[in-house]
Amino acid sequence: MSFDEIQLIRTIIAVVAAALFVAVSVIFLVYLERKVAGHVQRRPGPFEVGPHGMLQTVADAIKLLSKQPLKPDGADPFLFWLAPVAAFAPTLLLLLPIPFGPILTGFEVNLGLLLILAFSGVNVLALCLAGWGSDNKWAILGAARSVAQAVGYEIPLLLAVLAVTFTNGTLNLSELVARQGPYPWHWNFMTQPLAFFIYFVCAVAETNRNPFDLPEAESELTAGFHTEYSGMGFGLFFLAEYTNMIVVCSVCTALFLGGWQGPVLPGFWWFLAKMYVLLLVMMWFRWTFPRMRFDQLLNLNWKWLLPLSILNLMGTAFFMKLF
Amino acid sequence: MFALRKMGEDVLGLWSLVKGLKITGTLFFSKQVTVHYPRASVENLATFRGPLELVPSPEDPARPLCIACMTCASTCPTGAITVIKKKVPKPEIEGSDEDKTALKAPTKGPGKFTYDYTLCCQCGLCAENCPKEALRFSGNPCSAGTDRKEFEFDLLKKLLNDERCQTL
Numbered sequence: 001m002s003f004d005e006i007q008l009i010r011t012i013i014a015v016v017a018a019a020l021f022v023a024v025s026v027i028f029l030v031y032l033e034r035k036v037a038g039h040v041q042r043r044p045g046p047f048e049v050g051p052h053g054m055l056q057t058v059a060d061a062i063k064l065l066s067k068q069p070l071k072p073d074g075a076d077p078f079l080f081w082l083a084p085v086a087a088f089a090p091t092l093l094l095l096l097p098i099p100f101g102p103i104l105t106g107f108e109v110n111l112g113l114l115l116i117l118a119f120s121g122v123n124v125l126a127l128c129l130a131g132w133g134s135d136n137k138w139a140i141l142g143a144a145r146s147v148a149q150a151v152g153y154e155i156p157l158l159l160a161v162l163a164v165t166f167t168n169g170t171l172n173l174s175e176l177v178a179r180q181g182p183y184p185w186h187w188n189f190m191t192q193p194l195a196f197f198i199y200f201v202c203a204v205a206e207t208n209r210n211p212f213d214l215p216e217a218e219s220e221l222t223a224g225f226h227t228e229y230s231g232m233g234f235g236l237f238f239l240a241e242y243t244n245m246i247v248v249c250s251v252c253t254a255l256f257l258g259g260w261q262g263p264v265l266p267g268f269w270w271f272l273a274k275m276y277v278l279l280l281v282m283m284w285f286r287w288t289f290p291r292m293r294f295d296q297l298l299n300l301n302w303k304w305l306l307p308l309s310i311l312n313l314m315g316t317a318f319f320m321k322l323f
Numbered sequence: 324m325f326a327l328r329k330m331g332e333d334v335l336g337l338w339s340l341v342k343g344l345k346i347t348g349t350l351f352f353s354k355q356v357t358v359h360y361p362r363a364s365v366e367n368l369a370t371f372r373g374p375l376e377l378v379p380s381p382e383d384p385a386r387p388l389c390i391a392c393m394t395c396a397s398t399c400p401t402g403a404i405t406v407i408k409k410k411v412p413k414p415e416i417e418g419s420d421e422d423k424t425a426l427k428a429p430t431k432g433p434g435k436f437t438y439d440y441t442l443c444c445q446c447g448l449c450a451e452n453c454p455k456e457a458l459r460f461s462g463n464p465c466s467a468g469t470d471r472k473e474f475e476f477d478l479l480k481k482l483l484n485d486e487r488c489q490t491l
Contacts, residue, residue, distance in 0.1 A: 040347045043357040288347040289340065304333070 011096075014106030018095040026242040030057045033283050040287040064238075067231035072135055075228065079133030084229065084236035087126035090119045091243035098250045099174040101260050101268040112173040113161060116251060120206070123244060124150040127208075127215060127225045130237070134228040142224025145294060146215035149205060152301040153212075157202035159309035160195040163316045164188050164255050173251070177259030189256040194312045196256045198305055200278075203248035205301075207241060209282055211289035212297060219291075249278040364464075372445045373463040375404075375438050377478045378456065385483055388457035390431040395449035395458055403442035404449060409434035433479060440466065440474035 031046065031054065038045025046053030071080055097112030099105045109115060124147060131143020165171055167188070168179050180187050189196045205212040216224040226237045253259055253274040260267030292300070358365055377387040391408045409432045450458045468474060 036351070039351045039355070042350055042353065042355050044355055044359065047359060284344060284347065284351075288343045 011107055014096055015092055018092050018106060021095065022092065022239070022243050022246065025246055026239055027057045027061065029242050029245070029279065030060070030238075032280070033286075036280070036283045037287050040284075061235070064231055064235040069231040069233050070228075072228050074135035076133040076135070079129045080228075081233070083126050083130035083133055084233045084240075086129060087123055087240040088236040088243070090122040091240050091247065093119050094243070094247040095250070097173055098247070099177050099254060099259055100250075100271050101266070104260075104268055105174055108174065109172070111171045113165065113171045113176075113251070113255075116247065117158060117161070120244065120247065121150075121154070123240060126240070130229070131225040134225075136228050138221040138223070138227045139225050142215040142217070142221050142227070145217075146208065146225060148294075149208075149212065149214060149297060149301075152298055153202045153205040153305070156198050156301065156305035156309040157206060159306075159313050160192075160199040160202065161255065163195045163309070163313045164192050166313070166316050166320060167191060173254045173259075177254050177261060180258040180261055182258070182261045182263050184258075186261070187256060187258040189258075192256065192312075192316070194308065195316075196252075198309050198312070199252060199256065201305060203252060204282060204285060205297075207244045207248055207282075209241075209245065210286035211292050213286075213291060214294055214297060217291060245279060245282060246275070249275045249282070252278055368462040368464065371460070371462045371464055372447065373461040374440045374466055374474075374476060375443065375449065375458055375478065376461040377436065377482050378459055379482055387433065387436070387479065387482055388455045389433050389436065389453075390455055390457070391433040392431075392454060394452050394454065398448045398452050400446060400448065401442045401444050403439045403444075405435070405437045405439075406433050407435040408432075436478040438476045438478050440476060441471055 034056070035045040035053075046056035049055045049059050071077060094116050096106035097109050097115050127146040127150075128143045131139040131141075131146070134140070164176070168176055170176060170179075176188075184190070204210075208215050214224075215221075216226070218224075221227070226234050229237065250271075253271060257274045257278075258270075259274075260271040262270030262273075377389055380386045380388050389406075391406055393406055393408075396402075396404045396406045411431075445460070447460070450456075450460065466474070
């Protein structure tokens with residue numbers, strides 16, 4: 001077999017593994033989210049299907065799969081059905097360059113970080129298409145919000161990532177992890193605390209999670225961009241949202257929290273543990289903070305995060321030159 | 324100057340986010356306040372305003388304390404209660420021993436006492452104004468049905484076969 005063939009087989013295996021990982025994780029994450037919501041509100045959460053409600057999300061997935069996909073009369077059929085696919089398809093690619101363990105990387109690539117940042121932008125386009133194609137006022141308002149939000153928050157996120165790559169001199173995620181040590185004081189989070197903070201806030205905003213879930217905003221826009229979607233159309237948006245959460249938390253783990261590095265346990269478990277802690281924090285945020293107003297959202301971005309990230313980058317560059 | 328002070332306030336405002344996280348964090352680990360409904364029930368059901376019920380008289384549980392004075396029906400703001408007086412034959416002055424015992428039994432009482440739960444607003448005016456305290460809210464939380472007709476209760480019949488929700 002030639003090198004290309006091996007590479008092809010490897011990529012196919014990686015994509016299938018990523019799809020499996022996503023499916024299992026999302027089912028577990030939705031369950032976790034509901035349990036967190038329940039316990040924060042001092043109720044048990046899902047409890048009836050399976051032991052402690054473990055099979056609740058499986059039941060919901062079956063329900064979503066078996067529902068009829070409906071299209072509103074005035075909707076653009078091509079864009080309407082393209083949007084959920086466009087939202088979910090790139091997310092599998094995003095998982096490939098992430099180093100889940102010392103040798104557990106789906107697709108070793110020098111510009112892994114750039115690949116993730118580039119393809120995560122497709123999600124915004126998908127939301128925009130969904131809003132436009134639905135021919136619904138709530139959907140288009142949600143889409144408009146999501147575009148304004150994503151364009152705004154992408155910039156400080158990029159600048160925060162840039163500051164870390166400055167100090168390490170690489171865009172390869174595996175190498176970035178390898179440069180950090182097993183203990184917290186070896187992690188990039190120690191040298192770049194502000195970048196970590198900015199990255200995490202922007203990550204929450206980029207994945208449209210509370211308190212930045214304005215594109216969905218149940219109480220104002222019924223369901224925002226996915227108002228008109230039923231069955232698996234909605235299911236794919238849902239999958240994409242949770243996969244994006246997994247991706248931003250994985251990148252955060254690799255960039256700032258030492259990735260798979262850790263004492264005693266094998267690397268994969270450390271990576272998973274760190275990622276899930278971040279996901280839990282995101283859920284904790286969701287059930288704590290109320291949704292922001294749209295002007296507050298943009299003010300926070302343009303007046304705080306952007307100047308702070310620029311200052312952080314300049315400071316980093318200054319210190320890199322100095323020492 | 325103003326802008327600087329505003330910025331300072333905003334930064335201090337971050338502390339409130341930490342406070343919020345602390346509250347939800349402690350709530351996450353504190354005891355749950357809801358119960359698994361069909362298998363368990365809360366303790367303070369007595370305070371629950373379920374559908375109305377007639378209070379049985381202490382001597383005869385099948386007989387209500389109600390004297391059919393119609394106060395409840397006339398105070399009810401939604402007209403959920405209908406009371407029809409019992410028709411009692413006029414007692415004769417002279418008679419046998421049997422008639423005398425019949426005299427002892429209360430002559431006033433409802434012949435029919437219907438209560439439409441779908442109209443009831445649970446204001447409690449009926450129970451409050453009842454001169455005999457013959458009406459009360461049952462603590463029954465399990466009122467479910469598939470038809471409106473199921474909620475037109477005949478309270479006298481209910482009194483005869485008094486049964487609380489079986490699932491509890």
